[in-house]
Amino acid sequence: MYELLPGKTHPIGATVEDEGVNFCLYCDERSTSVELLLFAQHDALEPYDIIRFDPLINRSFYFWHVFVKGLPEKTHYAYRVDGPFQPEDGLIFDPQKVLIDPYSKGINCSLWQRNDACKAGDNLHTSMRSCVLKLTDYDWQGDSPPNHCLNESIIYEMNVGGFTKSPSSKVKNPGTYAGIIEKIPYLKALGITAVELLPVFEFEDSEVRYFNGNKLKNYWGYSTINFFAPHSGYCVNPQEGNHTDEGDQQGPVYSFKGFANDSYYFLMDKHKNIYSNYSGCGNTFKCNHPISEKFIVDCLEYWVRDMHVDGFRFDEGTILARGDDGNLIANPPVVWAIELSEQLAEVKVIAEAWDAQGGYLVGSFPGHRWAEWNGLYRDDLRDFMRGKAGMLGTFALRITGSADLYQHQHELPSNSINFMTSHDGFTLNDLVSYNHKHNQANGENNRDGADNNRSWNCGVEGITDDPQINMLRKRQIKNFAAILMLSKGVPMFVAGDEICRTQQGNNNAYCQDNELSWFNWQDVHSNRSMLQFWQRLIAFRKSHPRLFGNKYYNSEVNQSGLSDILWHGCELGKPGWYDPSGLALAMTLGERANGEDIHIMFNMYWQALEFALPNIEGDKWYRAIDTSLPSPFDIAKAGDETVHQGFSYKVNARSVVVLIAKKNQSL
Numbered sequence: 109m110y111e112l113l114p115g116k117t118h119p120i121g122a123t124v125e126d127e128g129v130n131f132c133l134y135c136d137e138r139s140t141s142v143e144l145l146l147f148a149q150h151d152a153l154e155p156y157d158i159i160r161f162d163p164l165i166n167r168s169f170y171f172w173h174v175f176v177k178g179l180p181e182k183t184h185y186a187y188r189v190d191g192p193f194q195p196e197d198g199l200i201f202d203p204q205k206v207l208i209d210p211y212s213k214g215i216n217c218s219l220w221q222r223n224d225a226c227k228a229g230d231n232l233h234t235s236m237r238s239c240v241l242k243l244t245d246y247d248w249q250g251d252s253p254p255n256h257c258l259n260e261s262i263i264y265e266m267n268v269g270g271f272t273k274s275p276s277s278k279v280k281n282p283g284t285y286a287g288i289i290e291k292i293p294y295l296k297a298l299g300i301t302a303v304e305l306l307p308v309f310e311f312e313d314s315e316v317r318y319f320n321g322n323k324l325k326n327y328w329g330y331s332t333i334n335f336f337a338p339h340s341g342y343c344v345n346p347q348e349g350n351h352t353d354e355g356d357q358q359g360p361v362y363s364f365k366g367f368a369n370d371s372y373y374f375l376m377d378k379h380k381n382i383y384s385n386y387s388g389c390g391n392t393f394k395c396n397h398p399i400s401e402k403f404i405v406d407c408l409e410y411w412v413r414d415m416h417v418d419g420f421r422f423d424e425g426t427i428l429a430r431g432d433d434g435n436l437i438a439n440p441p442v443v444w445a446i447e448l449s450e451q452l453a454e455v456k457v458i459a460e461a462w463d464a465q466g467g468y469l470v471g472s473f474p475g476h477r478w479a480e481w482n483g484l485y486r487d488d489l490r491d492f493m494r495g496k497a498g499m500l501g502t503f504a505l506r507i508t509g510s511a512d513l514y515q516h517q518h519e520l521p522s523n524s525i526n527f528m529t530s531h532d533g534f535t536l537n538d539l540v541s542y543n544h545k546h547n548q549a550n551g552e553n554n555r556d557g558a559d560n561n562r563s564w565n566c567g568v569e570g571i572t573d574d575p576q577i578n579m580l581r582k583r584q585i586k587n588f589a590a591i592l593m594l595s596k597g598v599p600m601f602v603a604g605d606e607i608c609r610t611q612q613g614n615n616n617a618y619c620q621d622n623e624l625s626w627f628n629w630q631d632v633h634s635n636r637s638m639l640q641f642w643q644r645l646i647a648f649r650k651s652h653p654r655l656f657g658n659k660y661y662n663s664e665v666n667q668s669g670l671s672d673i674l675w676h677g678c679e680l681g682k683p684g685w686y687d688p689s690g691l692a693l694a695m696t697l698g699e700r701a702n703g704e705d706i707h708i709m710f711n712m713y714w715q716a717l718e719f720a721l722p723n724i725e726g727d728k729w730y731r732a733i734d735t736s737l738p739s740p741f742d743i744a745k746a747g748d749e750t751v752h753q754g755f756s757y758k759v760n761a762r763s764v765v766v767l768i769a770k771k772n773q774s775l
Contacts, residue, residue, distance in 0.1 A: 121211030212238030225360030299646030319551030388464030425459030471513030546613030557616030
């Protein structure tokens with residue numbers, strides 16, 4: 109039907125050119141034949157043409173390739189690959205299985221039946237389809253990356269669907285990328301500079317199980333089908349459009365397994381029919397195999413170059429540092445390839461520096477510009493906030509950039525992504541409302557999810573009508589927020605924390621694609637005072653460069669008698685580092701050549717404490733923040749701060765106070 113030419117070995121994937129389409133794919137060297145199936149429509153059951161690759165013409169080493177003259181864009185296609193079926197050696201070629209292209213830019217799943225891909229036999233009528241797409245002609249209308257410096261960023265973790273799926277969002281296209289666009293004014297008013305999206309690659313969002321009559325689905329999206337294609341479920345018109353969903357030896361064969369199983373996945377040394385499971389999800393991508401390394405870097409560069417993404421967060425990022433034998437290695441090629449790629453030089457790269465098999469690299473993740481989810485910041489701050497005494501030194505390290513973790517590697521505060529909450533765990537509201545997880549709705553008898561949450565329910569488990577407890581919970585939320593935004597490093601929080609979003613104590617809502625997980629836009633109005641606190645707090649951080657400056661504080665006094673930071677307890681200069689019952693600390697950020705002195709007091713005791721204030725000759729202290737006060741007095745708008753008289757400040761129980769120094773405006 110079409111004139112065929114030998115084709116080229118690069119680029120890998122389906123590439124649209126002036127006269128047709130070049131197809132190239134990588135297969136294990138032991139593959140023996142390849143077929144390219146062409147479909148007239150995304151849901152066509154039979155191919156209208158099958159192109160059989162000639163190994164003498166269409167094969168170069170590991171690559172199979174062909175150029176199809178006159179083939180139109182948006183043609184749907186798939187592959188079949190033959191070779192030895194020897195599971196004990198890691199080879200599972202099956203000429204009956206229909207495979208999607210790992211490099212395809214669009215995937216259609218309308219016919220997909222997972223079970224058919226899990227068992228032997230032909231699955232042509234229930235397989236997925238890749239799509240030939242040319243994206244270089246897209247009109248970006250002058251769009252360019254915002255290029256916010258990482259240390260100046262405010263990161264907002266969000267699920268694309270959950271942000272606008274609720275009817276309360278009142279957007280035109282709920283649960284889609286377009287829905288987020290409609291809510292950009294909200295994000296800008298909050299002060300967000302970057303949204304960190306849960307997986308946006310094509311993933312299988314089919315049911316996980318039925319429980320109590322409810323259909324539970326893959327909500328988070330950690331079951332990737334294809335890394336180049338945006339998730340069609342988040343698209344307005346989907347039909348136009350470090351593990352994978354292929355799972356373990358019981359899982360389906362639809363892509364990587366069928367092309368080069370032993371290249372793409374970790375397999376057990378003595379039982380190559382068994383998949384190593386460093387991810388906790390059945391299989392693990394072998395990131396430092398040369399072809400996998402190329403695949404990952406090609407994928408990231410594509411999202412930057414063609415999709416205008418300006419950063420990446422790597423779930424279970426420690427897997428990137430595992431060599432071919434599964435052990436952690438000092439200089440993993442893929443990490444350094446990402447670090448040194450010129451196309452990725454301006455983008456943000458963030459690692460969740462641990463995995464499901466104990467690989468923990470917080471503070472020692474390879475590469476220098478990689479930022480890390482600072483799990484120790486989360487854990488230590490939660491402990492301090494729930495009243496664990498005797499950790500003032502640790503608390504001080506965490507809020508000043510975790511120099512103990514990063515400075516020895518000549519890294520900076522921006523290497524620390526500071527967070528109290530993420531999608532995985534309690535929301536901030538639930539962190540102060542529950543001592544225990546309540547995951548019964550997941551249908552796993554409450555066995556799933558973390559048991560050690562370092563949370564405190566303020567005296568009653570869950571929802572209560574007690575006004576004193578509810579008041580304390582609101583104060584604790586403000587305390588968490590204040591500490592996060594006053595800390596050196598890069599703050600990140602979860603969508604909805606600013607409006608007291610709850611998951612009713614569920615700390616593992618991976619399967620709850622419903623109101624339990626969705627952002628409820630009615631809370632924007634019912635909790636507008638909390639929203640205002642966050643808005644003003646973020647604005648306060650942005651207006652004081654010393655809070656986000658990318659150098660560690662220097663406590664040494666300079667020739668002018670000043671220093672970056674001075675530490676205190678209730679008495680000046682006496683922070684009580686070794687006090688086993690210590691729960692109160694204060695710090696003064698001085699040397700204000702380019703701004704105001706800032707004095708911050710933290711009191712996590714259950715009673716008020718009187719803190720002495722530094723004397724600032726010719727200036728007055730003005731109260732900017734006091735989390736114990738009701739709205740709107742808890743945080744002032746810039747320029748509306750209240751002057752404080754006296755040489756001390758009474759900091760109420762479990763509260764944070766921030767004073768700024770400036771000329772007495774009443775003079």
